[in-house]
Amino acid sequence: MNIDRILAAAGRLDGHAVQTPLLNAPLLDTDAGRRIFVKAECLQKTGSFKYRGARSAITALDDRTRANGVIAFSSGNHAQGVALAAAEAGTTAVIVMPSEAPALKIENTKALGAEVVLYNRETEDRDEIGARLAGERGLTLIKPFDNGDVIAGQGTTGLEIATQAAEAGIENADVLVCCGGGGLTSGIALALEARAPGLRARPVEPEGFDDVARSLSTGTIQSNEKRSGSICDAIVTQAPGEMTFPIMQALCGPAFVVSDDDAMRAMAVAFKRLKIVLEPGGAVALAAALFHVESNDDVVVVASGGNVDAPIFRQALDRFG
Amino acid sequence: MNIDRILAAAGRLDGHAVQTPLLNAPLLDTDAGRRIFVKAECLQKTGSFKYRGARSAITALDDRTRANGVIAFSSGNHAQGVALAAAEAGTTAVIVMPSEAPALKIENTKALGAEVVLYNRETEDRDEIGARLAGERGLTLIKPFDNGDVIAGQGTTGLEIATQAAEAGIENADVLVCCGGGGLTSGIALALEARAPGLRARPVEPEGFDDVARSLSTGTIQSNEKRSGSICDAIVTQAPGEMTFPIMQALCGPAFVVSDDDAMRAMAVAFKRLKIVLEPGGAVALAAALFHVESNDDVVVVASGGNVDAPIFRQALDRFG
Numbered sequence A, B: 001m002n003i004d005r006i007l008a009a010a011g012r013l014d015g016h017a018v019q020t021p022l023l024n025a026p027l028l029d030t031d032a033g034r035r036i037f038v039k040a041e042c043l044q045k046t047g048s049f050k051y052r053g054a055r056s057a058i059t060a061l062d063d064r065t066r067a068n069g070v071i072a073f074s075s076g077n078h079a080q081g082v083a084l085a086a087a088e089a090g091t092t093a094v095i096v097m098p099s100e101a102p103a104l105k106i107e108n109t110k111a112l113g114a115e116v117v118l119y120n121r122e123t124e125d126r127d128e129i130g131a132r133l134a135g136e137r138g139l140t141l142i143k144p145f146d147n148g149d150v151i152a153g154q155g156t157t158g159l160e161i162a163t164q165a166a167e168a169g170i171e172n173a174d175v176l177v178c179c180g181g182g183g184l185t186s187g188i189a190l191a192l193e194a195r196a197p198g199l200r201a202r203p204v205e206p207e208g209f210d211d212v213a214r215s216l217s218t219g220t221i222q223s224n225e226k227r228s229g230s231i232c233d234a235i236v237t238q239a240p241g242e243m244t245f246p247i248m249q250a251l252c253g254p255a256f257v258v259s260d261d262d263a264m265r266a267m268a269v270a271f272k273r274l275k276i277v278l279e280p281g282g283a284v285a286l287a288a289a290l291f292h293v294e295s296n297d298d299v300v301v302v303a304s305g306g307n308v309d310a311p312i313f314r315q316a317l318d319r320f321g
Helices: A003-013 A026-032 A050-060 A063-067 A077-088 A103-111 A126-137 A148-167 A183-195 A211-218 A244-251 A260-274 A280-291 A310-320 B003-013 B026-032 B050-060 B063-067 B077-088 B103-111 B126-137 B148-167 B183-195 B211-218 B244-251 B260-274 B280-291 B310-320
Strands: A036-040 A070-073 A093-098 A115-119 A173-178 A199-206 A256-258 A299-303 B036-040 B070-073 B093-098 B115-119 B173-178 B199-206 B256-258 B299-303
Touching: A003 A050, A003 A148, A003 A183, A026 A036, A026 A260, A026 A280, A026 B103, A036 A148, A036 A260, A036 A280, A050 A077, A050 A148, A050 A183, A070 A077, A070 A126, A077 A093, A077 A103, A093 A103, A093 A126, A103 A115, A103 B026, A115 A126, A148 A173, A148 A183, A148 A199, A148 A299, A173 A183, A173 A280, A183 A199, A183 A244, A199 A211, A199 A244, A199 A280, A211 A244, A256 A280, A260 A280, A260 A310, A260 B310, A280 A299, A310 B260, A310 B310, B003 B050, B003 B148, B003 B183, B026 B036, B026 B260, B026 B280, B036 B148, B036 B260, B036 B280, B050 B077, B050 B148, B050 B183, B070 B077, B070 B126, B077 B093, B077 B103, B093 B103, B093 B126, B103 B115, B115 B126, B148 B173, B148 B183, B148 B199, B148 B299, B173 B183, B173 B280, B183 B199, B183 B244, B199 B211, B199 B244, B199 B280, B211 B244, B256 B280, B260 B280, B260 B310, B280 B299
Parallel strands: A036 A299, A070 A093, A093 A115, A173 A199, A173 A299, A199 A256, B036 B299, B070 B093, B093 B115, B173 B199, B173 B299, B199 B256
Antiparallel strands: none
16 A cells, blocks of 8 residues: 555546535634644535545446446445445445444435345344355455555545645644544555655544554554444444554554544534534544644544434534534 | 626635535435535635625725724624634624524624624614714724625635536536625626626525515515514525625526525435535525426535524424434
8 A cells, every 4th residue: 555546546536526625613723722624524425435435446446347246335434435436437336234324324325326235233244145245246345444445545535635734734733533444544644644744643433442542552453342332333343454454553643532422512513613514423533633632733633424314413413502 | 896806805815715615416416306516605714605705805904994993784694704804804893783693693703702782673773883883983894795895705706616617517507696685696696707607696585585586577676574584594684785786687697585494494405415504594595406496407506604503403404304
């Protein structure tokens, strides 16, 4: 993995992915006691950064492989990204989703033209389901993070941050990234190393699913005990990837771990101050910047997704709005 | 008024105003049966386009006049724009606001450093209050729309639309604009005439406050009977301006008029499909594109603001989410 692969992905995304804005709000800065710049990937096509990696990976396949169709496992954001990227590329997508995934994500994945196969996250083995379908139909698996072209696609977010931060006069800052398996975090870290060496990526995870934080602090890949049970469904993964972990280990600063309540509180702040809709898993980085403050230095936050069902969003406003 | 004045304003806004994205969502297009491109001015500093005109006007004052301070009348968005632009310019702002303005707008205006004077819209004469304060303190009135530098500042939105539409391959389209007194609509119309002649601005107003629609159809300035009573507080004005009306008459297509319910429904759609927070008055143009469809042609929508109190937003999600 290197910057050239990210630049190649950027070429395949050009004119398709949204160049999302780096938002700043004076009253948010006042609330936080520091300048906060928010990379609003909730405004990306399909409502999360996942479209970047999905398009990058699907457009990197050779024509014949791509024409046979793709398959993916996802609680919803990778699902939608793969579904749209496949449709744009004129091929088919099968998405294996946990049955408790947010209704909006399941509905959207179908609406984008994918075939959705639901499974029970506690009792069924998604890998077995996926392997069977892939074998029967000749589908290519698009992994959610441990795939070089996916990491390169997510890394295009980092290229944009490097340019936008320079325009805003930010030379040295932490870049807090909502982190599941580490595809976005490692991609951004690689892009920043090459293009904005004063910016340092730091993963942010929800309590109970702090596999990356523990992996970074112990130096070896650690897993989570639970597989579900956080409101931050988008970033609940079992462990960092074999490709993503070494990159994060080499390039990232220490991780943050935030509570579900802090994520919900950050959603209400984003509503009030930034006028963007965040899902809980897309708000943990903002939560870290707001509620786990180590300094008053400028900070960049990647708000990774906004695919939240209305009842959860209403709950965030009821409790913290 | 001409394009040169808008370009001059753009120079004074460069590096200060957000270049807001032109958003598109495949599933929004599916819902609507047409391609909809949304200029997300809710992501502008202070949560609405008003910052553009305020900064344009305040930076155009001579140093001594500016140093004496400014005054503005506003239900909230112009208030916040003037408050921030004044603070950035190192001067003071007094804002005369109706007492029933949304709590968030009053609170934010104060937090941005302005002195807020409340009045009763039904029983008090704001012009009298404003004239007295201006006279006593030597303040300069920054009108919300009938001011050439304000119109030029709002017109910078149109410059960006012209560039972004060209990048998206949109050559001919209506550009639907949430319209109060016509500052944004006339500024955009002027910019489009010069830079994207295939794009045509069309005002959108709430029912009961369709002064611009009636003025355009009759050819003379018409007023509204009521002064309040729409949920779309941001665009409730008595009549189009003496500067803005002739521009709209020369350059705009026919206006749309939408119900408060349609505005609320559009807010729920923007939440679900675009991940942006709109206030009712900032959602009427999207409502027109979604629910008053005259054709399946591409359409550009200006989503002008997002300063909505949480209870109103929750209500939109409860009813239409």
